Amino acid sequence: MSALLQVRGVSRHYGPRIGCEDVSFELHPGELLCIVGESGSGKSTLLNTVAAQLSPTAGSVRYRQRNGGWLDLAALSEADRRRLAREEWGFVTQNPRDGLRLNVSAGANVAERLMALGMRNYSQLRAIARGWLERVEIDPSRIDDAPTSFSGGMQQRLQIARTLVTQPRLVFMDEPTAGLDVSVQARILDLLRRLVNELGLAAVMVTHDLAVARLLAARTLVMQGGRVVETGLTDQILDDPQHPYTQLLVSSVLTT
Amino acid sequence: MTYNFAFLDEDTKRMLRRALLKAVAIPGYQVPFGSREMPLPYGWGTGGIQVTAALLGPDDVLKVIDQGADDTTNAVNIRRFFSRVAAVATTEHTAEATLIQTRHRIPETSLREDQILVFQVPEPEPLRTLEPREAETRTLHALADYGLMHVKLYEDIAQYGHIATSYDYPVLVDGRFLTSPSPIPKFDNPKLDRSPALMLFGAGREKRLYAIPPYTHVESLAFDDHPFEIQRWEHQCELCGSGESYLDEVIVDDRGTRMFVCSDTDFCSGRRAEAQA
Numbered sequence: 001m002s003a004l005l006q007v008r009g010v011s012r013h014y015g016p017r018i019g020c021e022d023v024s025f026e027l028h029p030g031e032l033l034c035i036v037g038e039s040g041s042g043k044s045t046l047l048n049t050v051a052a053q054l055s056p057t058a059g060s061v062r063y064r065q066r067n068g069g070w071l072d073l074a075a076l077s078e079a080d081r082r083r084l085a086r087e088e089w090g091f092v093t094q095n096p097r098d099g100l101r102l103n104v105s106a107g108a109n110v111a112e113r114l115m116a117l118g119m120r121n122y123s124q125l126r127a128i129a130r131g132w133l134e135r136v137e138i139d140p141s142r143i144d145d146a147p148t149s150f151s152g153g154m155q156q157r158l159q160i161a162r163t164l165v166t167q168p169r170l171v172f173m174d175e176p177t178a179g180l181d182v183s184v185q186a187r188i189l190d191l192l193r194r195l196v197n198e199l200g201l202a203a204v205m206v207t208h209d210l211a212v213a214r215l216l217a218a219r220t221l222v223m224q225g226g227r228v229v230e231t232g233l234t235d236q237i238l239d240d241p242q243h244p245y246t247q248l249l250v251s252s253v254l255t256t
Numbered sequence: 257m258t259y260n261f262a263f264l265d266e267d268t269k270r271m272l273r274r275a276l277l278k279a280v281a282i283p284g285y286q287v288p289f290g291s292r293e294m295p296l297p298y299g300w301g302t303g304g305i306q307v308t309a310a311l312l313g314p315d316d317v318l319k320v321i322d323q324g325a326d327d328t329t330n331a332v333n334i335r336r337f338f339s340r341v342a343a344v345a346t347t348e349h350t351a352e353a354t355l356i357q358t359r360h361r362i363p364e365t366s367l368r369e370d371q372i373l374v375f376q377v378p379e380p381e382p383l384r385t386l387e388p389r390e391a392e393t394r395t396l397h398a399l400a401d402y403g404l405m406h407v408k409l410y411e412d413i414a415q416y417g418h419i420a421t422s423y424d425y426p427v428l429v430d431g432r433f434l435t436s437p438s439p440i441p442k443f444d445n446p447k448l449d450r451s452p453a454l455m456l457f458g459a460g461r462e463k464r465l466y467a468i469p470p471y472t473h474v475e476s477l478a479f480d481d482h483p484f485e486i487q488r489w490e491h492q493c494e495l496c497g498s499g500e501s502y503l504d505e506v507i508v509d510d511r512g513t514r515m516f517v518c519s520d521t522d523f524c525s526g527r528r529a530e531a532q533a
Contacts, residue, residue, distance in 0.1 A: 103386075104386075104411050105415075108407050108410045108414065111410060112404070115403040115407060116403030116404070117403070120479050121479060122413055122479040123481050124481075144414050
């Protein structure tokens, strides 16, 4: 099976400082890849560069379209980039307030991407929004409530519904469970795992939490100082870390 | 002290006319222009008054309306301003005017090809309440990416059960640009569609001009299952008996007695004169 996303030697510098350096990986349809590392290791820079929100200083990112052709993201026009982000990709931010439209109701948040794709039937939009709220375990009777009246965990679930409603092929997630308490985290991870399996999504997820990687990802990429220091199957990396930094990371997880 | 004809200097008028030509060439597109300080405050029609000044010729007949009425402060002041600085003839009769500056209404009497309607616009950007960044709204216009506007209409239906936006109702001009019709009641939106008269819009504070050329298709946005609808009244005008004009509700005493009358004063008095004759 051919890859969905191909990242070759991607670097992103901020002036003389390194954001990420010479990163390569491939992502296949239906696969969830985790990028782990400490704060400042370049995880988010890499994610934003791969998602075409930042342009790479060097290297290339290619995306395989539905028709099988490869698309070089660096050569993409603004219009095409937005179309791709709207129709085929999703982006879940760490802070749900960044990804949600806070001054409109939960239902409008879920329906927005559908309306952007041209859906103009109110009752249909409504039915889909209701269905998605249910899917992410939000009481559908709260469809007309403002997201500001939701708890942090509910807001994050709402953001997930809003992103997945158009059934994107590829989803980028930037620490979707950071800043939530442990029980809420567990529910969201559970939800993500279920949705990823149901929809056959491909996803790249950034996290500093190894437990998240263990739970969700088949493959994991470990970053330090902007470089990938180790990559492989998640279980292999977590159970038999080779690189000293990964060993440190694994050994510093609190166990009960 | 004497002013140049129609107050503005010739270079400024030239700048305005160039911007207006561009606006007519790209229906619904907001053209930036160098808005001047005018002798009235922002929000009172500085955009409209500059467009009118750029268009007026000595033979023009000017009509100015505010909320449909010829005799309200804004209308009286602007009419007097132009009769003073341009010495043009003014009128209250829609049919006699060659140039009509308006705030918040389109006259009930059908307009003709030889007439121009100038609108005063407080906020030319229909997406502004949803997207505060100008760079972003311009990009959305450039890409014709207008899904956002339906978010507002969705919210209306979710909250009120119908599209409650009753004025400044967003339209799509010539199938391309999402445009604010200025704060006219949506009752007037159908008059924008394929109007024989040229419609020009001026936003003085926001420094934008735009146009709906004659016979341009103007579509009011809606949902398939919640189509666009205009306001309707159970009353008729108590002065002229009209059942098809836009009605104002007026409270006439301290006990809350109400009266419904035409908002277009010229239309109303014309009908009354006809009935008497």
